[in-house]
Amino acid sequence: MTQATSPDTILLNLASVLILLCAFACLGSKLFDRYLGYYALQSVLLSAAAAIVAEKLDSPALWALAVLTLLIKGLGIPVATRRYLVARLSLKRDAAITLGLSTSLIIGAGLTALAYFAMRPATLPGPLLDTAAVPLAMAVVLLGGLCMVVRRHTIAQLLGWLIVENGAFLGAITLVATFPFIVEAGIFLDLVAGVLIMLALVSGLAQRLASASASDLRRLKG
Amino acid sequence: MTGVAAILLLCAAVLWLAAASFAFLARTRAGLAACAATSALGGTAAVAGGGIVALHGTEASRTIGAGNVVGAVTLQLSPLAAAFIVLLGLIALAIGLFAPRYHRPGSGSAFYFCVYNVALLASLGVLVAGNVVVFLVAWESMTVFSYLLIMRHHQWRGVMAGGFLFLALGEAGFALIVAAFAILSVKTGTLDLAAMAARSHAVPGAWRSTVFVLALIGFGFKAGLVPLHIWLPEAHPVAPADGSGFLSGLVIKLGVYGIMLFAFQLLAGGPMWWGVLATVIGAVTAVVGVLYAVIEEDFKRLLAFHSVENIGIIVTATGAAMMFRAGHQPALGAYMLLAAIYHTVNHGTYKTLLFLEAGVVEHATGTRDLDRLGGLARLMPRTSVVTLIGTLGIAGLPPLNGFVSEWLIFQGLFQGFRIQPLAGVVLVLAGAALALSGGLAVMAFAHAYGIGFLGIPRSRAAAQARETGQPLAGAAVLAGACVALSLGAPAVLIALGQVARAVTGVQLRPVLLPGKLTIIPAHLNFAAFSPTYLAVFLVGVSAVPLLIYLVGRGARTRTVPVWDGGMLRFRPRMQYTGAAFANPIKVTFGRLYQPEFHVERASDDPAGRSGPVRYDFHVLPLFQRYLYDPVVAAVRSLARFVRPLQSGDVNLYLLYIFLVVVIAYLFYLIQSY
């Protein structure tokens, strides 16, 4: 457990905690602009976390990932979403939410606790880069999932998925660190393509249905 | 000899396959005839091949190619199956002769012929299957192609429903059969029927019983045991006549074959209660079947219900055979099995005959309603005579074949005193049930023949019935078979004795009194009976009344109008109706029918004249209402109950996945403690 005291680890922990907080913030905000902002912040933090690990392991591939994360997740996706959807559809706030904000935050806290209990060191006996960050990553995954569950609007769901993705990414760098670059790159590519297609779909839905809220997607049932 | 039989059966298969492949020729009359002739020829080959195997009484099997995990293609010739193969061939022969005149050339008929010949092939497959997988493939193919037979005129009302009932219940039964075979194959570690039979005794008793019950119910669906019989009266009437004949003559018999296969070969030997179960179910089936038959006005539905009755008789006999075997009376066991098979063959002949003739009548008059027929004995004399032979056969009257096998079965039941008393009483009650069903069968066919064929035509359509152009040969062949199965009973008994020996391992010594063509029911001195001489004597002794008649030398016979109590003119509808004929039964067994009567009078004439009266009678569909409907309703309501799961709400859908993930974490958490 000497690692825990090293400055990289402290920084990494700090970044992870902030990422988690961003996830909570997303969960707790109704305004799309805020939501996107928190996501962008989270992505920046993620990029920082990647950079820390890259520095520690001296891995050029991870450095590249950190930069990509910053550019695409931290900048590209939020900006594109804001400009092409939120602004164009003049969306302000996600009106339809299945659960009250405070309730969902409480559930989120419970999920974080679950992640901590499940991912405690006893259950992960192998060598870890950062013992504390793993449960945080899992908590982010769960919180992202919760976002998707409680948010009605398609854009909110998309952002929820991106948070899940961020959690997985954090998990990847903290749990195993040395994911093969080709895989990481592929994941990135998928992400970008996925976001593009989803954005196209959302705008298509908005055109067709005059609303891109998932609460209006109830035609197919049974 | 086995080789010859195998070649003959192969010929039958090839001929049927050819008939199926070239069925498209049936668009023309000549092609139709050629196709039917090929099919009939195949039937002849099957009769010969099956006959050889039955007489020879030995088993043989051969595996084609190497097997794999799924199974192997093993075919076998077994004497038990051979008896059914003969029946199959006979029916194929008769239908082959019948069909070209019955069907109109056209693409519908072409499709029908293709399906029919494949169904024949599949039935043969069931009977020569030596491997579970072959059996099941052939079995369900038979079901599927029989279903397509029923759907020949799918645009007509009621056909879809009847056919679907057949298919759905066939599938339900099939699932049980699959379960029975799967369990047995897993427990014995083989898919080969012969090996399975050899190893089944090592299977634990509870599993053996499970397998038996599954097989009994599973095959019971196809055989039409009460309460699994409800498809028969729905599916039979809507199929073409030869299709109904095939269904009733053969397909339901293969259900019996399945039960016998399990009871006597695959699970040779079981506790007494297996037999009791089969006997009781059989007896109930016989009575319920005939009770519904006797009040039925639709000729084909009447025949279908009556098939239920006969299956009941056969299964009763089979159950009795099992009881005797369990009660240490192997000879009686073998004897009862023989009787059951005999009755199976008999029923196959006369029931097919009657269905074919029902089709002829329907073609000639356009109706199956007995109360709209009548007078056919005069208008369609040859058809009527052939039908009368079938009627006498099915009613179990001497000197025809139904009588012989029923006699055999009763003789077996009478010997119930030879086993433990409680089981014996079961046989007594079964005997009483069969007696009741026999008596009611006579009534049912007096009804069918008396109302349907005799008297004055009850409708204009019936009055216009003509015989020219109607098929005769097919039913006539079966009529001949009925007579042969009665007069030739001793020969049949020898052959079936071989079958029973091969199946049960008991050589039935006293079957025939030497030199006298007299049948002995397993135990010497119990009874004796000679169907051959009885028939001869019955005919011969009629010289006496003839002599008396001639001696009387009365004045000439005068033809007069029927006496009608002084009415001005006797109208056809003044005749006794079928509904009235069956009325005493409706009253006596009202508990079962729970009938609804509707009597509608045209006017309340103060002078007391009733005017036209409309009379409706509906029987409560007991099994549908209290057995099938609740099951269907339960499944439906379950389906309705889960429907909101797929409400269209994406958030809900995401929640499912989310919850499963959370549960996975919790599960992981719990496990790691």
Add this chain to the structure above:
Amino acid sequence: MTAIALQVIQSLTVLFLAPVYAGFLARAEAIVQSKRGPSVLQPYRDLAKLLRKESAISEHATWIFRAAPFVAFSCYLTVSVIVPIITDEPLPLAFLGDLIGGAFVLMLASFSITLAALDTASPAGGLGASRTTWVGSLAEPSLILVFFTVAALSNSDNPYLENHAVAGSLSAYTLPTHLLGLAAFFMIVLAENGRIPIESPGVSTEISMIEESRVLEYSGREYALVKWGSWMKLFLLSSIFMNVFVLPWGLGHANSILGGLQGIAALVGKLAVCGVLIVIIDSSFAKLRFFRIAEYLGASFLLALIGIITGYVIRS
């Protein structure tokens, strides 16, 4: 040779004594009812008259109507060769059938008459056909149970062996199985022959007719055969009842003509007893309402069933 002669004698006995038995019943009944009644030989006179008369046949009737009397008559004659009438050993043709074979043959007779009744298109014929087949089919189960009784008592379904079993031992005779079976069989004999309490014989009113209305359309020679046949049926069933169940003694030995004659003599006596029995029933009971007949036959069934169950239990 003797055996063949006896066989012929037996059938002739049935053939020619049957009318007088019917005449005896009619006479006895009349006497009980304080009437003079017809001569016991009246049935022969009726037959002679009918045989000479012209037949009037429905214009709708087919060959079935004409053939039915012959079929039925042949059936009764066939039964007459297989059951014990005058001898206690099977005669040469007894191998043709046993009790149940006989029952089936009788069923054929009834079936042919039923078809003939429907063949004429006469409403009365249909009525009779319906009613008789109904009674017949309901009687069937208890008849079969009687045969079960026989089988349980004598280990056979052979009437001769039953006769021996009961005649040979008083204990067998007094077994409840036998006595209850006997009672059940008697009830069936009454039902099958259209006697009180099923039907008033010889009364032709639509409301009460069962057996009678089936044959209303017959006349002349055909009617003679039908009538004769039904007398033979009564005679046969009564003989079986007496010889196999009630008084299994006194049958002649099958090895001499004399034995046969002795058998006939005994039979006449027994039938007198049986006839008196029937007449007593006829005169002391009322006809049942039609649908009550089912209960009557059910009672017969229950009697036989109780008998057979006690039989099985005693055996074990």
Add this chain to the structure above:
Amino acid sequence: MTLTLAILTWALPLASAIVPWVGTRARGTGIAVAAGGAGSLAAAITLAARIVSGHPLKLLGGLVYVDSLSAFFVVTVALVVTLAGWGSYSYLRAEEERGELSPLQVRLYGTFFAAFAALMLAALQTGNLGLLWVLVEASTLASAVLVALEARATSLEAAWKYIIISSFGVTIALVGTLFVYYSATSLHLSPDQRLTWPALFAHASVLQAPSLRLAFLLVLIGYGTKVGLAPMHTWLPDAHSEAPSPASAMLSAALLNTGMYAIIRIQALTTPELGRYANDVLLIFGFASVLIGALFMIGCENFKRLFAYSSIEHMGLIAVGLGFGGVIGIYGALLLTLNHAIGKSVLFLTSGEVVLRYRTRDASEVRGLLQVAPLTGLVLLLGTLAILGSPPFGVFLSEFTIVRASFAGQASWLGFVLLPLLVVAFVAFARTTLGMVFGSRQGRAAGLASGSPLVGAVPLVAGLGLLLVLGVWIPGGLNELILHSMRSIT
């Protein structure tokens, strides 16, 4: 040579993606797609033959890895691509003639169909679990475009549901894959090798049990979403019913199998360490799927949804077969995979013909198909029987084998649960489709002819013929392939 074949299997369909951008006509696109599929199938079969008789193909440190199991799935998917490619030809022709599809839509269809096929085929041929994930997710995205192609409100809705649910699920699978990787960290494998299946499989008995347990659960949930295991199946009926019919065939018959392939791979890793743990989990999800599939088929009037529920049921059965395990269980499951792929392709392509003719997906509006279009009616009739497990079609043999496995297991009673569900499924499914086949023509549009009925019928008849052959005879080569596949994962 083997490598070339392996590349050809996915490169040929991929190459066909270019064609729509060259020629504008639907005809060219259709032919290209069909030809790509056929070429892929030929390559796949040759590849399978080589793999079975030789060694697995392993290159680039396992980034390319083709063993018998891969080959089996490649053949299956390539077969589906071929059938669906041919179906695409008739679909594009008919829709273009009718003016339902714009040139752009035709191009999109051609491109994404080809990409979808190529991605799946490639996914089956990588030994790297991470790359497998990447390719599966990519195929999801490609197919989402196909689902949305017809751009109706409902198809966009279905596409959204499909993409969001699948993406969520598949991301969970990514987390699971992380744990697989993590469970191998104690092994002395290079980081690249820790995600490489053959390397992991060779050390399967020393993987860390606790994290492997979690890994399997997450992977099963993740890929199970793709497979359509209940309760992650919810996107499936929507997407299947709204996609163009050939695409539905691809989704149902190829995509689901690809997901199942991934699950089989991970399950194989767990067996040495966790024993029957994975089997039990598979059984739970499998039974849930069979139950859900069967219940939702009851009274389902949209026939494409009906087929989709049938896919859920069959995927459940395959999971059940794998769950029972043993020689018969796995053999049955693999055989069912192949048979279901063929049968469902045929049915979805048939549904395409029906939709073309009647312009409805409501079964209650379709009557008398046998009269209106005898060949289509016949195919629907026989296809129904085939997919429901009626002999003499191949599905029966595989289902029976799975049923046998159910009675061979520890909990024999499970067989008694399985069979009634199959009966319910049979009755519910057959009731709807047989109602379409039979009866007399009625309703609107019964006379509308489709583009080229004979050409359209070729894949249907070919597929049915194949099912019929598989129902009476399992070719020696196929038997070998399946046995080898089993050996490669046990």
